[in-house]
Amino acid sequence: MKRTVPLLITAVVGFTLIGAYFVPYTQSWGETVAIWFDVLAAIAFILGGGNLLRSHLKKISDQQRGWAYSIIVLASFLGTLFVGLGKIGVAPSPQFLEYSWSGPYRQTGSAFWYFYQYAFQPLTSTIFALLAFYIASAAFRAFRAKNLEAILLLATAFIVLLGRTFAGVALTGWIDPANWEGFRHFTGLRLENLTVYIMAVFNTAGNRAIMIGIALGIVATSLKILIGVDRSYLGKD
Amino acid sequence: MGAFLRDQWWVVAIFIATLVPLVRRFASAGVMEGLRTLDRRWIFLLMLWSVLLPIYFIGVTGRTFPEVPSALARATFDEIDRLAPGDPVLLSFDYDPASEGELQPMATAFVKHCAEKKLKMYFMALWPVGPQMVQNTVDRVIRADYPNLVYGEDYVNLGYKSGYEAVIRVITTNIRELYTTDARGTAIQDIPMMKGITSVQQMKLIINVSAGYPGVKEWVQYGATPYPAVHLIAGTTGVQAPLVYPYVPRQLRGLLGAIKGAAEYEKLVIDTYGGPNPDPKYLEGLRRMGPQLVAHMLIIMLIIVANVLYFTEKRAARRPSTGSGRPERAEGR
Amino acid sequence: MNRDQLIWIVLFAVGAAALLGRAVLTEQGMGREYIRQTVTPAGGTEFLPATYGDYVRAEQAQPGQTEYRFSRARTIGLWLAAFFTLAVFSFLYSDNPFYKVAESVLVGVSAGYWMVVGFWDVLVPNLIGRLWPSMVQAWAMPGLAGAEAQRNLWYIVPLVLGVMLLWRLAPRGTWIARWPLSFIVGTFAGLQLIGFLHGDFLAQIRNTILPLAVFEAGAFDFWASVRNLLIVGGVLCAVTYFFFSFEHKGAVGRVAKVGIWFLMITFGAAFGYTVMGRIALLAIRIEFLLDDWLWLIDPSRRRAVSMLLQGIWG
């Protein structure tokens, strides 16, 4: 009972939606279900939030290593939640002054905006900016000509990188019909044109094959789930 | 450069101080050994300096780094430069504040170039926030530096029309069917420069600044391909550029890709129309390219050094006399 | 006290001294935010961001004016943002308490942020608004009207599934929570099977049907034909690489080898292409530190009070 019903639900819902794609009247079922999913994911926040609270409270009560930082996590989590849900500092919208809760929760100047502007935004964009450092260390460590494939990877990256600087353009700027008529056939070898050619031909072909492979992988994976061959996500009997 | 080193000596002092331990390590352990056991935090420090110093140098001196325009940027420039004063030009700004970083420098340079050439500028937008971008650019360029240009006679903002590519399909045959008024609400008949303009085909050139959909792809498919006489050039973000390269040069006569394309085009506009010391707002792209250039050079150097190191190690490993390198972990593809 | 701590202390001392000197000695100082108080059409007051340049110009025009004012709250916020930025960068050197504080604040604030977004952008309009429209209209969405304001009983389904999901927290009968999970898995396995098959699989085959002999206005265009041959050949070889039934040996092995070459060129190009975007991200953060916070540089002339004072930055 605990496992057969869920498997039945998955199969029925899955095949219905596949069929719905072919019947003109029911083609919009896909979007409706997507909206339902958003609602379900929003409700599930309670589980996630609950787990966050429980694991950090446990870390504090057990005085595990780094419990002081858990206090900071809980303080900022509950602070943001309180300020956001309570629309603290949000003025009601001009047309509906008498409805105190009508103002947008992200209103500039409100407390929630303050948390976003001076904590959320700087922190996330700075973590994102770490990528520039990691790209440099990855370039030094990973781009070594160990075998033919690594040489192709490194050579292409090298050409594209060079092609995007003025040095690259200057390096092969001499391949110019103005200098010698014969160069007319070789302008394709100029670095920036080479980059264009690599992106337009090799990148297109490579990405197409990967996308075709992914589509086939998804067909097989979805089918295995719908007919119950793969049911690990359902847990124990 | 000398003045910069003298005035900002303290920055240079800090820069050198942080690199002294690295140089000492190379001196004591030898360059190859130093490189082999190089702590990746030195690479992080080099990346920090290769972005921070150019920003500081450009910020203080106002000068920018060299930039050599590529053939594609020159083709884009020539498409506008070949026009005569008074020729009608359509500018469609299809982007939003999120992509302003890469596209605003292009929009500013396009409008300055058209204003210098005294072309008749017809602005429009396929994105809801487009008219705001047009207004910002008009205020920054035309109203600030070309006060003699008159709204309604030299430039007009037709505003946003919803309908994505359907808008292009309509205005290429009959512009008045969709645009009965301009963005300010004045009727089309009362706008002097709209006299005699019935469709986009009369435009000598279409300039499209695009961040996605609807954008340059739709302008190529519905604006340029069906009407070979109409010339189309475009500026677009780095992510979108590879997708539209195949249209160059037949359907798309000029293309500026990412901040690099903007910098190249700015260089061409400034060299011909900039005057002795151009206003910093026309150097936005060139200014942003400073750190990009040095950081790209750093990464290129890192790849070269890594491979030189790898080959010397491999050759050393073949001769048993020298010590072997770090045990290489199982290397998969 | 090992080398790391020594370096931290030195960095700290130099940094603090420099900041203090900068804030006190130079006449312009650093790191201050200004606001412009305006009256909104509906009578309320609104605070728009303004620059130090606006403030000084307004003061010169009319000393003691109150429209442009120094904002303490936003200045504190600016310094907080600068602290967080430096704390995250400090992780590159080594894990340290500052990074742990920044990490904890980020985890807490971001979890809270997305839950608030989920509540106001999804739960209120799409669930409560659909089942009890009048109540939501009176409470938080007075603008609700038209089709949106009618009750839509279909939204009982996500509500019931949601309750089942939360049953996990109950002591007994937690197995009921599997029903909503299997509902989600079933729907999206079906939807994505169709979506990827139609969108990616078919579309990519159609795009790869290219003529191997290209004619440009009658004349045979050699290079365009080579380009098409490379694309078609590349796709076929790379697809062969993904074959599961044959070991990469013999004829299939060689074709798959060409396929992996195409993939490696694709990855190398993609890597080289994204470098510019990542460096732009770092440039923005460093510009925030040097310009908005330390007031060392002013590339967009926001604090240039007048052309006269141009000299200082000249």
Added chain:
Amino acid sequence: MPQTGWFDPTRIWFFGLLVMLCGAVLAYIFAARRGMRINVRRIAGLEAVDDAVGRATEMGRSCLYIPGVQDMNDIQTIASLTVLARVAKTAAEYDARVEIPTTRSLVMTAARETVQAAYLAAGRPEAFSPDQVYYVTDEQFGYVAYVQGLMVRERPAACFYMGSFFAESLILAEMGNSVGAIQIAGTAQPAQLPFFVAACDYTLIGEEFFAASAYLSGEPDQLGSLKGQDVGKLIVGAGIITGVAAETIAGLTGSVAVRSFVDFLINRVLT
């Protein structure tokens, strides 16, 4: 709605392709169940899973499994859970500790069920503790900031990145490399593959990632489905070759018949 019938005629060819592909996958699954021998090629990344977990056990350090940053509405996350089931089972057998921080509440719930079942299947239900699977935050960069700190402090010996990733892929891979972990990545996001290929020890490229759970399980019917996918590739090969040949012939000879066939193929069959 132009059609009034019960079936949308414009999608009839697509329906045919769907039936053919699903039929092939199902046929091979049932054939495998009836005992047909299935042999498939080696995939380096998947053979490394066992010795990665083994290495972690020897060194007494933990394994880190990251199921991607998307929610349960992405098939890559669901596929990642099927791989997690195998990895968790191996970890249970080796008595290694596997930690699974998640960035979505639903993924946490489903992953907890999956790991519990895996420990049961390995015969060590008592070794499972719910705290192994926990929620961090919904924000992609908040999650990466946490995991980055976790890696430096816990120094895991093996890191698995399976699922849908975006820009943070390189942060995870570089961090994992700096703590000396064996890293096996698998994703179907083409834009992130270059970073995983550059920075990880093994990378499962697109379709290889979806084949991971079949490989690791070794069950015949799972492997059968891979054969079904190969039929799909034969269809791709046939479609492209006939299309290109017809297009080229139409271009060379200019024959109307071939040209109409190509138009039929492109505008009818393949849309």
